[in-house]
Amino acid sequence: MESRSRLLVPAWNALIFLVFLVQPLWTAAKAGPFYSLYLNPLGLGRAGYYFPQDVSANAECFRSSAETRRIHPACCFICSNLMEQGHANPRAVLGAIVAGSATAVSFLLWLLYGHQASAQFAGHWTFLPALNAFLNGLSAIALCGGAVLHQASESASPEGRWIQ
Amino acid sequence: MGALTAIVIFGLAREWFGLDVALLSALLWSAGTIAIMDNRLAKEDTLLVLFTWLGYYFYVRAKKASAIQVRQHAEPYAKWYAAAGASFGLMLASKYFPHYLGLIFLYYFLPLNRRTYPPLCRRDFVLLRGTCALVFLIANPVILAPGTVPYMLHYVGEGTMTHHGYLMMGHFYFNDVAHLRGGMPFYFYLLLLAIKTPLPVLVALGVGMVEVVRRRKEAGASFLILMFLFWIVPFSLVSSKWLRWMLSWMPAVYIIAAIGLVKDIFMGARP
Numbered sequence: 001m002e003s004r005s006r007l008l009v010p011a012w013n014a015l016i017f018l019v020f021l022v023q024p025l026w027t028a029a030k031a032g033p034f035y036s037l038y039l040n041p042l043g044l045g046r047a048g049y050y051f052p053q054d055v056s057a058n059a060e061c062f063r064s065s066a067e068t069r070r071i072h073p074a075c076c077f078i079c080s081n082l083m084e085q086g087h088a089n090p091r092a093v094l095g096a097i098v099a100g101s102a103t104a105v106s107f108l109l110w111l112l113y114g115h116q117a118s119a120q121f122a123g124h125w126t127f128l129p130a131l132n133a134f135l136n137g138l139s140a141i142a143l144c145g146g147a148v149l150h151q152a153s154e155s156a157s158p159e160g161r162w163i164q
Numbered sequence: 165m166g167a168l169t170a171i172v173i174f175g176l177a178r179e180w181f182g183l184d185v186a187l188l189s190a191l192l193w194s195a196g197t198i199a200i201m202d203n204r205l206a207k208e209d210t211l212l213v214l215f216t217w218l219g220y221y222f223y224v225r226a227k228k229a230s231a232i233q234v235r236q237h238a239e240p241y242a243k244w245y246a247a248a249g250a251s252f253g254l255m256l257a258s259k260y261f262p263h264y265l266g267l268i269f270l271y272y273f274l275p276l277n278r279r280t281y282p283p284l285c286r287r288d289f290v291l292l293r294g295t296c297a298l299v300f301l302i303a304n305p306v307i308l309a310p311g312t313v314p315y316m317l318h319y320v321g322e323g324t325m326t327h328h329g330y331l332m333m334g335h336f337y338f339n340d341v342a343h344l345r346g347g348m349p350f351y352f353y354l355l356l357l358a359i360k361t362p363l364p365v366l367v368a369l370g371v372g373m374v375e376v377v378r379r380r381k382e383a384g385a386s387f388l389i390l391m392f393l394f395w396i397v398p399f400s401l402v403s404s405k406w407l408r409w410m411l412s413w414m415p416a417v418y419i420i421a422a423i424g425l426v427k428d429i430f431m432g433a434r435p
Contacts, residue, residue, distance in 0.1 A: 016429060016430065019364050020364045020365075020367075020368060020425055020429060020430075021191075023362060023364050024192070024195050024196075024362040024364055024365050025191075025195045027195075027197065027362045028195040028196070028197055028200060031197050031200075032200075035197050035200045035201040035204065036201045036407075038197045038201075038360060039359050039360065040359060040360065040361065040362055040363050040366075041363065042358055042359050042363070043359035043360070049333060049334070050332065050333055050355065050356075050359065051332060051356065051407055052331050053330060053331055054406065054407035054408070055407075
């Protein structure tokens with residue numbers, strides 16, 4: 001009897017762990033990227049029925065119009081209207097990027113060659129190059145990841161496009 | 165910012181309930197579908213929640229340190245009041261919801277806490293309010309522009325954006341504060357919580373609620389009850405409701421669920 005309970009305790013612990021920790025984590029992973037469309041069994045599978053405005057106006061809908069339409073037509077309807085309004089002038093965007101980059105480069109050049117650092121800072125902030133390298137590395141990873149995901153999104157749905 | 169809030173929730177939960185509840189609270193916030201959904205919106209509520217709960221954390225630290233120092237001349241606590249003031253300043257700069265600031269004052273005004281913690285002396289008061297005002301103005305200098313207040317009044321009077329209504333379960337409701345009748349149903353947030361939270365977390369929340377009510381005379385439990393009720397009751401009664409406003413409620417919800425998990429469910433599973 002005692003040996004039986006010894007076997008049951010770890011099994012019960014594992015079950016508790018699975019139900020109360022793994023299941024919510026799995027739910028969150030599975031609900032992405034359309035988190036606002038998630039419903040538990042109490043929602044009876046009627047995504048978009050309860051709060052269609054808030055659910056549809058979520059930025060997540062922008063990711064792929066084809067997938068959104070498959071999941072919830074109301075979401076697609078509102079998003080398509082927003083997408084039409086969301087088209088920006090590429091020349092203006094390009095100009096802003098060039099102007100921003102020129103400002104940043106000018107500031108860096110001034111900092112390197114035009115600004116004399118105070119002697120009291122010598123030896124301080126030595127961690128900054130390492131931090132810079134670390135952040136550059138993160139940027140590279142983010143860019144590569146973004147490019148791969150973008151390609152995957154484009155190939156998965158011909159009409160899929162990102163607004164960002 | 166939403167991810168940073170997990171650290172703040174961890175800190176606050178650890179102050180009162182220990183490491184296990186703190187870790188689980190942060191985990192539930194990080195994986196919570198409602199928290200993720202709201203934090204992905206480019207709205208001010210994420211900043212509001214981060215700085216509100218960060219302010220609560222610093223204020224709790226200040227109160228605890230002041231109570232110890234009065235008895236034992238221990239750690240200086242003025243820095244915690246300054247940090248709390250700065251956080252509340254950023255909170256107010258994020259969104260003009262000053263009643264969240266009042267809630268923490270109300271909590272420490274309760275008879276149980278008035279006996280335990282010393283009141284704010286003049287220096288603490290100046291430090292808290294001073295840093296709050298200073299940081300608020302630094303983060304939000306536009307408030308000083310002469311045209312800002314008239315614009316705010318214009319906005320509040322729906323001059324810039326009109327809220328016509330809100331479609332919910334196939335029915336249109338008025339969604340502004342002025343409509344006392346025909347406004348959004350009172351069960352809006354409760355329904356949202358019930359259908360958009362994973363069932364095990366809902367069960368843990370129920371168990372945790374029983375636990376905190378049972379321990380209502382303890383400092384941490386009474387804080388959670390206050391934050392839970394003083395959010396859901398007034399926000400349910402107001403006829404205007406938005407899904408994203410619920411984010412401010414979720415830290416209390418997840419900490420209570422974590423208490424339910426640790427104190428009852430996991431504890432009951434131990435051999």
